[in-house]
Structure formats: C-alpha cells, structure tokens
Amino acid sequence: MTETTTSPTSPASSAFVPPSRFAVPGRIAVSEQAAAVWQTATLTEIRRETPHAATFRFAVPAWAGHLPGQHLMLRLTAEDGYVAQRHYSIASAPDDSGHIELTLDHVEDGEVSGWFHSVAEPGDEVELRGPLSGFFAWPGDRPALLIGAGSGVVPLMSMVRHHRSRGLSVPLRMLVSARSPEDLIYARELGTETTPVFTRSAPSGVPVGRMSAAHVAPLLAEQPPGGWEAYVCGSNAFAEHASRLLVAAGQPVDRIRIERFG
Incomplete structure (x- = not known):
C-alpha cells in the first residue's frame, strides 16, 4: 500500500x-x-x-x-x-x-x-x-533512476517492464533493497539494470548492509544526457534516507519523486 x-x-x-x-x-x-x-x-x-x-x-x-x-x-x-x-x-x-x-x-x-x-x-x-495520481508516473521519455525497498519495488517494476516491453533506449537503472535474496520481490525478473542491496543476509561475497553512498554515487557519476529523473518508493524512513543519499550525490531536489508507505 x-x-x-x-x-x-x-x-x-x-x-x-x-x-x-x-x-x-x-x-x-x-x-x-x-x-x-x-x-x-x-x-x-x-x-x-x-x-x-x-x-x-x-x-x-x-x-x-x-x-x-x-x-x-x-x-x-x-x-x-x-x-x-x-x-x-x-x-x-x-x-x-x-x-x-x-x-x-x-x-x-x-x-x-x-x-x-x-x-x-x-x-x-x-x-x-x-x-x-500522475506525479510518480514515468512516461518513458527521460532517463529514470529507480530506488526502492521491500514492496516499494512494485511501481518501479512497472517502469522496468514498460521499458522492456517497448524496447526503450532511454537509460534506466534500479537500486532495490531487501532483507535477503529470499525477500527480493521479482528476483526472477530482475536483469542487468538492477542492483540489489541486502540488509541482513546475502550470497557469498556480497556485502550486507544498508543502502549507502557507495551504491548511489556511482550512478549519479554516470549522468546520461539530460540527467536522471529519480523515483524513490518505500517506507517513510527509507524514502528519507534514499533522498538524502541522492541529494548528497548531486541529484537536484526538484528531480526526486517520492512515493512512501502510509
């Protein structure tokens, strides 16, 4: 919800x-x-x-x-x-x-x-x-940086599916946080556009921990033409945390769209 x-x-x-x-x-x-x-x-x-x-x-x-x-x-x-x-x-x-x-x-x-x-x-x-609501909608016409946690990945996955089904060339990247690989929603569908972050347990060799600047900053460093439009979805605490990471990495505040659980 x-x-x-x-x-x-x-x-x-x-x-x-x-x-x-x-x-x-x-x-x-x-x-x-x-x-x-x-x-x-x-x-x-x-x-x-x-x-x-x-x-x-x-x-x-x-x-x-x-x-x-x-x-x-x-x-x-x-x-x-x-x-x-x-x-x-x-x-x-x-x-x-x-x-x-x-x-x-x-x-x-x-x-x-x-x-x-x-x-x-x-x-x-x-x-x-x-x-x-149209504010969180992504028409597929600009580079999209998607960041979600838990079931916050749901509206973001609609964007990924749209990107794939239309064969869009506009850049799209997704960071998604889950407690463990077993808790990662849509794990079977996720591809090279997605980087998972695991907070409690992870496959061997994969770091465990909260989403951090080390995950966000590299994506902001590879700015596509026109820059990213960032979409953040998750709990109140996660939305605030992810937004701060984006701003610290240089993402303009007016290009961050947030949908949070409530």
Missing part, C-alpha cells in the same frame, strides 16, 4: 495529457472520470513472489489504461456490508490490455492483505477505481 507525497495533478478530460503541457516534466494529468468510477475486477491468477509477497492478476475489461508508477484504489465489501479500501501501486506494464497486476505484502493484522493471502482465489471479485 502506498500513498503519494505530492499534491494531485489537475484533472483532464482524457485519460492522460502529454507531459509537455506541464511546467514540471512528467507530471501527468489523470482523468477525473476514470479516477471516480468503480469497476469490477475478477481475480484470475495468484503468483508467489516471496514467502511474504504474492502477485494477484485481475481481469478488468473496461480499464482505461495507466502509466508506470500510478496506483489505484481497491475496495472489498464483506457480506455484512463492512467496507475496506486501500491504495495499491500497479505492478503491471500498461501494455497488458484488459488486465492489471498488484503485488501485495502479507501485512501482519492487515485486513485486506490478509484476505488476499489467506482467503482469495481465482474467480473472486473486487472493486477498483483509477488510475490515480
């Missing part, structure tokens, strides 16, 4: 507005109509990612499309009428027409994540509305 830390963008009459319309590059307007309409989504597949995280694939025939980095609102309604709503980042690339994927951690005592991990099965229906 994530919440953007920036104010919402202006509404537009269509799903997306080209970024050139805005003073801040990449700030995408979202359709007020699409964001307000609840749609029925049918769970079609569950894939285990780690011992505590799984990907849930949904068929959403009327989905308006999204950009990598956007999120949605999910609603569950119990038989007694009790309603629970959560914000979740979208994991899938935009090209997966009629389907979306969410990757959820099993949060201790989490009523929604608990239902997904313990009760949900293919054929179950939930309600969704979105996509929401």
